[in-house]
Amino acid sequence: MSDRAFKGSAKAASADAKIAIRQLSKSYDLGHDQVKALETFDLSIHDGEFVCFLGPSGCGKTTLLRMLAGLETPSQGEIVVRRQTQDRPLTSMIFQETSIFPWMRVRDNVAFGLRIRGVPRLEQQTAVQHFLDLCGLGQFADAYPHQLSGGMKQRVSVARAFANDPEILLMDEPFAALDEQTKITLQQELLRLWNETRKTVVFITHSIDEALVLADRVIVMSGRPGRPIADIAVTFPRPRLVHELKAEPEFGRQWHQIWSLLGSQPQALPEKVK
Template sequence: MPTPVPKVLVNEVSVTFESHRRSVLALDRISLQAHAGEFLCVVGPSGSGKSTLLRVLAGLLRQSAGEVRIEADHPGSPLTAMVFQEHALLPWRTVRDNVTFGLENRGVGRAEREARAREMLAMVGLTRFAAHYPHQLSGGMKQRVGIARALASDPEVLLMDEPLAALDAQTRTIMQEELLRIWAALGKTVVYVTHSLEEALLLGDRIVLLSARPGRVSRIYPVDLGRPRGLEVRASPAYGALLETIWARLREEVVRAMAEDRGPDPDRASA
């Protein structure tokens, strides 16, 4: 096996939010890598800065310190495309025009845009809904559009910010299987933020566990559960063992985060 190329390199990245009185350290010297074609899951308690990390990778937020590098292998492709929590579709655009939004902004011609939209909508099973507006779709369908929009841009790295968190349990399970299928077909590098350890174990090649505020890399776990992976993996002893191991550590972080939410530690408030 050849040495994996680091597609995403995050080196000692810190993010501090400055407000009127105080500054809050959201990310504290985060370092991690994602290899080309890897499905990397980031898990942590609320307030561990998971979404902040994704925003730094997406270029929506500038880190206060440290370095972020994304290896560009395909000239003309955007570095990242984000699938947002609760889809964030543009409500005045049809499904098709939402999917082609990124291509349009890059000046891709109409014919190519529409061909690409057809391809992506077929992949997420929404061919018949190309001319619908977002408000006419169910939550699961909207998020499929969000995924199609990201894939249509053909980014170097796909960023996903708790994309299934707002869906009901059954829809979420189906979407997880869909994601596995799409990822297997396209071989994209994915950085996937979730608060669900089960979801991370089902989808990820590795799991980065972040600590409670400020977010630090608590530990990185390889997920050696084989590929292709389906829902049946949940019945395997290896899955159960790994879940238990990571959960023990995550539990500590969650409890710590809850304790801090009840009463902020005065030593940390003005870090």
């Protein structure tokens, strides 16, 4: 295990990174006050890496993800994302709450990204069918979302993002609202899907278990204003089985290590700056 404390040095953002975060910070205006969501930090994420950001609520991890998704802009600093090709979308986001469109059938929801890009219809159908089958949605292709359970809706959301074939997948606590069994099933399926595609994944979670099960690398965040306080390598061999992993002594050791790191942080309080 090569755990290294995170110093936030400029070295951390190397030149060949897939995602290079440099001197990034983000504040929000709340009337007369400004609330700092993210403290200035540097970080790089490499191509094909599965990275989990782990932290207490309010630590700005969702803000970071939304900036990567192009939904928000930094207050200071920059994020440089290295594109492989112009033919594929750069990012697709899987949101925490239900974000699939209730007025589209499951099939059309999964095809959404491809339709937006004007992919030929036949190609769309092949890709959609592939990911419907992979996500266990084959039977529900013509259903409307209101006919599905919460777990099935998140599967549609996952299928929609994968079918869009982006270079980077962004996931904002996609399984947080699900019951434990469904959550573990979907984590397992995500691992399988990821094994096939080996995309760069940035995954936000507040669950230590989830981070250790999924990631190559866990970035532990401080409370607000958020900044990385530790960068932990997770080296369990792949393919991984979620239920087996939890029985490993090393899993328990790392769980405890991260818990101590989080526990050393003061609870998130809004910090006012001028």
